[in-house]
Amino acid sequence: MPIREKDGLKEWQRREPAKQYAIWAGWMLGGMLFVWCWALISENTIWEFLYDADEQAASLIGRMIPPDWSITGSLMMPLWDTINIATVGTALGILIAFPLAFLAARNTTPHASLRAVALAIIVSSRSINALIWAMLLVTIVGPGIFAGMLAIALRSIGFVGKLLYEAIEEIHPTPVEAITATGASGPQVLAYSVWPQILPAFAGISVYRWDINIREATTLGLVGAGGIGLQMNAAINNLAWAQVATVFVLIFATVVLSEWVSAKVRHAVL
């Protein structure tokens, strides 16, 4: 027990002195890093812009209210496109992620080298934001909804793949043994012992990713990949903030709705 002598009295301490100093040094280093980072940011900031930030904010909000409802009708088609980008993109991503997850899971992978390849694909897809995928795909397949769908799919592969392979690794081994003992082939073992165990997780993960994808799909238009983001970008470039506000309200409503659907479905399957 760490005890310190003080005026002839023994006083209890929470930690040994060395550990206490180490923790203190850690906080010190963290604080220094923070100050250094802040100094760098402040160096690259034009502080003159900030003097009228409150006026800018007030005028921005003033121009956003009231939203320009007259464009609501023309936003319905882009909104439908956004939902399609998210849904078809999620479906495509799941189609690719599904076999990949079986290759990446330690207990179902056919070979360790295949596992490494699958893990590398999952990590790369997960590290890169859908917007970056969209920027790339717009230069490759041309601007439009198709690029957006592919971008959402590419980003979803990593997310669904990672959560699904973790679910596969956590399955109970007994049903697998039981089915194997009947003399079932490899695919039969997967279909009758692994698949029923991961089905709830799979449904939950898919709907969760769909919900996230709805949010991401609303911004893909900023780089030309279709959906309501295109209209938002146009309105921002025209400084038509009342129209931007309408787009925001629509996005808000769509996201709240998709979150509600996703919560309901996850509640039903889990």
Added chain:
Amino acid sequence: MSLNGTSAADVQRLQQLQQGVWSPLPLIRRRWLRVSLNLGVLAYVIAAWLSVDVNWDRVAQGMDRGVEFVASFMSPDFVSRSGEIFVGLQESLTMTFTATIIGVLLAVPVGLGAARNIAPAPVYYICRTIIALSRTFQEIIIAILFVAMFGFGPLAGVITLAFATIGFMAKLLAEDIEDAQREPLEAIRATGGTWLQWVNYAVQPQVMPRLIGLSLYRLDINFRESAVIGIVGAGGIGATLNTSINRYDYDTSAAILLLIIAIVLLSEYFSGYVRRWTQ
């Protein structure tokens, strides 16, 4: 043979079973629901596909570029734009670190306020509204607004990321506090401690490990987002990446993407290590 829930289809399945023909149980037992769900999905896929108009000529043209992009991962070019890449990455990393710390510090009071079991109703609703606002909009949309208010540069990025961090951390922290064990809460309350003492000695020890784990996770997310918000002028590596893609300078893009992947991997490994250590 009509026990509860036994339908004609079940009877037929049983008879087939007795003859040695087995078929798996359908996932949805009600036949009309199953059929209409399948038809609905089919109808949606057709409707969605019709509204996509893919310009296959353009796709075919772009394929060369696609191949070029994939090939560029074999020959990433770290050198010719090394200055821009270094400055961008440094800015991204500093933005990430500062924004995460500010965001977490601000998220703690909001999270405390958004926990049903320790906050009074008016505070609860205010904090929940803050969380909902911060979570609905993507970082990039928030970044557009903050760039318009605070001008171009990393400060707008830091504020954006900190704002997004508040919603994320406060929501998860509030859920964690709501799930906390009641006994310590009652024990400290029974000693007559003040509200602050109560939170410090009953709540904080229960949620601290998860708070650290989530902060590290958010650090990771913030780095990934910092690579994107540069597109709208909020600082970081995103601007460099955007320029290189628009110039079809795929070797540089590949180098930046590889660096992002490497940093995400490193931080994931590191946060896994710290989480094992704190829990």
